[in-house]
Amino acid sequence: MPTVTSAGLLLYRGHGEALEVLLGHMGGPFWARKDAAAWSVPKGEHGPDETPLDAARREFAEEIGLPAPDGEAVELGAVRQSRKTVTAFALDGSGFTGADAVEHRPDDGSWVEMEWPPRSGRTVRFPEIDKAQWFDLPTAREKIVKGQLPLLDRLESLVAG
Template identity: 40%
Template sequence: MKISAGILLFKRSEEHTFYFLVHPGGPFWKNKDSGAWSIPKGEAEEDESLLDPAKTEFLEETGKVVNGNFIELMPITQKAGKKVFAWALEQDLETSGLSSNMITISWPPKSGKTIQIPEVDRWEWFYSEEAKQKINPAQAGFIVQLEKILSSE
């Protein structure tokens, strides 16, 4: 089973909690919006400490290092079967000036041709309800979990 590890960054105002999500780059995702966004995450090996690869993926997809008091969330399983582990972190992050690593993909699919694309092409903060619409449906479970944790503080 494939597994991924990622970080759900959040910040709070008096009225709302906001979530930092990333939009995948490349032609397949170009015109997709609702359900296409994600927490910054990437593949990991199950036998390693998963918080370290989660931090590495955040750096690769944003160009920024995150540290602080991480809140471990229960893993979710996405529709295709990938298990995603995540940690929440309360921290503000300016979205201008972020940068993503480049990856090589086969495009068009099965053509034997490859192109270089940014792994992430957009970064945005969304308030709770909007974030739940934008994020991969299974990953919305991370927001729900975190909101339960925050409401019990």
């Protein structure tokens, strides 16, 4: 099975012990009752005709429902997450206040369709991210999916830098 390429934005604010990151809780029935290791950098797939940074900004807007803040994004590199390679970019989100306003419209690109329950023949739509929240770094380390954990370490080094 081929590797899927994804890209995402890791918004941060503050520094040192006050460093916080914005993560999205993954939507759908599998994640509904999970909290630990159930949050992600807002991200999504892209093809060869789109740069990872352009895809990261597009996916942020789709999944969060608001455009990413302006500013220079710094590449944090890539991580493997299951069959995906995720390239992430750090972006100062100090002025971003939209985390509490994640809103999904039925016609936007932030929904996925899947058969649920499995083998039921019933197709249901779920938001890719059902909520977003700021977390301090120790809490974020508990919340983020394990494959993305190195991104937090890289961000911490970048901000301390």
